[in-house]
Amino acid sequence: MRNISLLGATGSIGQQTLEVIRQHPEQFKLVAMSFGQNVELGLKAIHEFRPKFVAVQSKEVYEKIRYDCPENIDVKFGEEALVEAATYYQADLLINAVIGSVGLIPTLRAIEAKKDIAVANKETLVTAGHIVTEFAERHQVNLLPVDSEHSAIFQCLQGEKQKNVERLILTASGGSFRDKTREELVDVTIEQALNHPNWSMGAKITIDSATMMNKGLEVIEAHWLFSIPYDKIEVLLHKESIIHSMVEFHDGSVIAQLGTPDMKVPIQYALTYPDRFPLQTTERLNLAKVGILHFQTVDFERFRCLKFAYESGKIGGTMPTVLNAANEEAVDAFLKGSISFLAIEELIEQALLKHEAIKNPSLEEILEVDQITRAFVQSLI
Numbered sequence: 001m002r003n004i005s006l007l008g009a010t011g012s013i014g015q016q017t018l019e020v021i022r023q024h025p026e027q028f029k030l031v032a033m034s035f036g037q038n039v040e041l042g043l044k045a046i047h048e049f050r051p052k053f054v055a056v057q058s059k060e061v062y063e064k065i066r067y068d069c070p071e072n073i074d075v076k077f078g079e080e081a082l083v084e085a086a087t088y089y090q091a092d093l094l095i096n097a098v099i100g101s102v103g104l105i106p107t108l109r110a111i112e113a114k115k116d117i118a119v120a121n122k123e124t125l126v127t128a129g130h131i132v133t134e135f136a137e138r139h140q141v142n143l144l145p146v147d148s149e150h151s152a153i154f155q156c157l158q159g160e161k162q163k164n165v166e167r168l169i170l171t172a173s174g175g176s177f178r179d180k181t182r183e184e185l186v187d188v189t190i191e192q193a194l195n196h197p198n199w200s201m202g203a204k205i206t207i208d209s210a211t212m213m214n215k216g217l218e219v220i221e222a223h224w225l226f227s228i229p230y231d232k233i234e235v236l237l238h239k240e241s242i243i244h245s246m247v248e249f250h251d252g253s254v255i256a257q258l259g260t261p262d263m264k265v266p267i268q269y270a271l272t273y274p275d276r277f278p279l280q281t282t283e284r285l286n287l288a289k290v291g292i293l294h295f296q297t298v299d300f301e302r303f304r305c306l307k308f309a310y311e312s313g314k315i316g317g318t319m320p321t322v323l324n325a326a327n328e329e330a331v332d333a334f335l336k337g338s339i340s341f342l343a344i345e346e347l348i349e350q351a352l353l354k355h356e357a358i359k360n361p362s363l364e365e366i367l368e369v370d371q372i373t374r375a376f377v378q379s380l381i
């Protein structure tokens with residue numbers, strides 16, 4: 001039996017994690033969970049899974065749910081509560097599925113508490129990858145990828161030696177606007193941007209996918225998870241999202257991981273690694289039915305956010321922190337209808353141009369740069 005703490009239980013990854021747990025009640029027990037504002041889904045999960053500890057984002061949410069929770073469930077609110085859920089003493093494994101860099105401190109505290117971590121929350125690795133990976137190494141904690149591309153690479157690397165890797169090839173769907181020119185992006189709507197062709201995901205990552213910042217964040221995530229230099233990480237457009245990523249080795253052999261687009265597969269693999277369990281609900285891949293798979297090189301002038309991410313990653317230090325914080329603020333503003341789609345990349349560019357990177361930053365410096373960047377981007381909106 002694995003005891004699980006799940007941060008972000010009401011989100012897209014959170015709900016699919018609960019489905020995986022639901023399918024394997026003998027193997028997994030939810031002992032702690034967190035959610036933000038979604039009282040309805042939060043209470044549903046509490047009543048079904050009966051975790052011992054629940055963290056919610058705010059006092060208002062706490063007040064709304066406290067009398068509807070069974071008495072023996074400990075409910076708290078705020079950032080400290082999120083850390084308490086992440087480090088819950090009975091949990092063996094943390095699944096970090098919150099959105100944004102709010103996941104950073106809980107991740108670091110969970111590593112210190114020697115919890116293995118299934119990492120969905122990619123912003124944490126982007127904003128402070130050197131600190132998270134150094135912490136994990138020092139405390140001998142496993143960081144298990146959940147992101148579909150990184151799970152694919154992780155699976156391709158099983159039994160392989162790191163020294164034999166030539167390059168990683170991250171596949172990208174191209175997002176909601178993959179067939180549009182830059183001119184056609186001028187007046188796209190929020191609804192159009194939220195219409196991802198292959199994956200049903202939370203709003204923020206769906207917009208990231210449309211700008212291809214998602215792939216940029218994933219390049220940085222791959223750099224940290226697999227200790228590989230940026231010039232050995234490539235992005236390949238593959239509109240079907242059937243090949244989830246590939247690894248090329250020195251001998252020219254390429255290993256790929258395939259499957260229908262279903263996040264429950266990588267989520268479950270992170271929970272069962274190095275074993276595999278059956279997964280009843282996933283649609284099986286039928287390549288004869290798929291017929292043709294498409295591949296295309298990326299145009300970095302069309303997808304400028306991807307270019308910004310490579311550049312920020314290569315500069316390193318606090319530059320990816322700025323990239324991430326500016327992106328979080330800009331996407332939030334787009335989702336609120338305050339800025340246009342193309343303004344997202346403009347705001348990020350402004351923030352990057354203004355910043356002088358601090359090399360090998362401390363956690364305090366990362367948190368400070370994150371706040372300054374957010375304030376700067378907000379001042380431009």
Ligand SMILES: NC(=O)C1=CN([C@@H]2O[C@H](COP(=O)(O)OP(=O)(O)OC[C@H]3O[C@@H](n4cnc5c(N)ncnc54)[C@H](OP(=O)(O)O)[C@@H]3O)[C@@H](O)[C@H]2O)C=CC1
Pocket residue numbers: 007008009010011012013014034035036037038039057082097098099100102120121122123146147148199200201202203204205263
């Ligand atoms: N969705 C997907 O298929 C994939 C997602 N990822 C990554 O996984 C992470 C989660 O994505 P996704 O599930 O789509 O996101 P969602 O927006 O669907 O869910 C986010 C979760 O975090 C909670 N949350 C949001 N803000 C806060 C906060 N300030 N404090 C505490 N909790 C908060 C939300 O609570 P509530 O809703 O109750 O307010 C919700 O439970 C992201 O980093 C994303 O990039 C990676 C690969 C695929």
Ligand SMILES: CC(=O)[C@@H](O)[C@H](O)COP(=O)(O)O
Pocket residue numbers: 147148149171172173174175199205208209210214215263
């Ligand atoms: C499911 C998943 O892992 C997402 O991050 C996915 O990769 C989004 O697809 P694109 O960013 O390739 O559009």
Ligand SMILES: [Mn+2]
Pocket residue numbers: 147148149218
């Ligand atoms: Mn992904």
